[in-house]
Amino acid sequence: MSTKLEERQKQRQDEIITAARHCFRASGFHAASMSQIAAEAKLSVGQIYRYFSNKDAIIEEMIRRIIDYRIAEMEGKTQTDRIPQVLAWRETLSEDDDALMLEMSAEATRNPQVAAMLAEADARMFENAATHLKKQCPHLSDERIRCCVEITAVMMEGSIYRRLTPQKVAPEQLEKMYREILNMLLNAN
Structure with missing residues (x-):
């Protein structure tokens, strides 16, 4: 029952x-x-x-679901090979989720509770990505892994924002450059 x-x-x-x-x-x-x-x-x-209990509780659940979905999509996949393509071609798991996350970021500038929710969600994503990357690149130090995750997050989140504007460079060219950047990050000592 x-x-x-x-x-x-x-x-x-x-x-x-x-x-x-x-x-x-x-x-x-x-x-x-x-x-x-x-x-x-x-x-x-x-x-x-x-x-x-209130609108913030709805926002919190929405953030949790979006982050859970993104983490689940990371599991079992070799993301580092796809990142240059995703960035260059402005691919997304969900345009709706991306738009909502941008909206949540704007709300976080006004609402400390939403800011705390986003910080917690970011920490979950960050730790999951760092763990995943460490499995793929065990030769990298923990500090290097964390730096790589941070730089990749900046590129990914910047691409979400950049989707709002027309792309000014051919994706093929960007993909090569993103691949170079990731190779430099992941192959350094």
């Missing part, structure tokens, strides 16, 4: 998250209200509060 109840609760949370994603994309986190989210989810505001 409790399994059915848990499944129903999970389904409701999923519906609320889906509605919130839509509202946040349309209005931004700051401007989207709980009543908008409730209307989009076809629920009352009171029903939403059964599942999430």
Whole structure:
């Protein structure tokens, strides 16, 4: 019996998250209200509060889901070989997730709780990427691994932002240069 109840609760949370994603994309986190989210989810505001204590709790769950998805996509893959291609061709796992993460970053400049959530999410991603890279490049020191992850994160996050503008250089040329950069980072002593 409790399994059915848990499944129903999970389904409701999923519906609320889906509605919130839509509202946040349309209005931004700051401007989207709980009543908008409730209307989009076809629920009352009171029903939403059964599942999430406030809008920040919805944001926290959304961040957790996006980061969990990204970490799961990293598992078992040799990412270093694909990074130059992903960067040069501006590939993405989810344009919607990327846009929401940009929106969350903007909200973090106004809301210390969201800033803390993003910092925690970044730490999870960073540690996961460092562990993954250490398996691929055991010859690198831990400090070098952390530097490589930081530089790669800057390139990846910059590419997310750059997707908003027309690309000014041929992707084939960029891919070669990104490959050179990664080779320099990963093959140094």
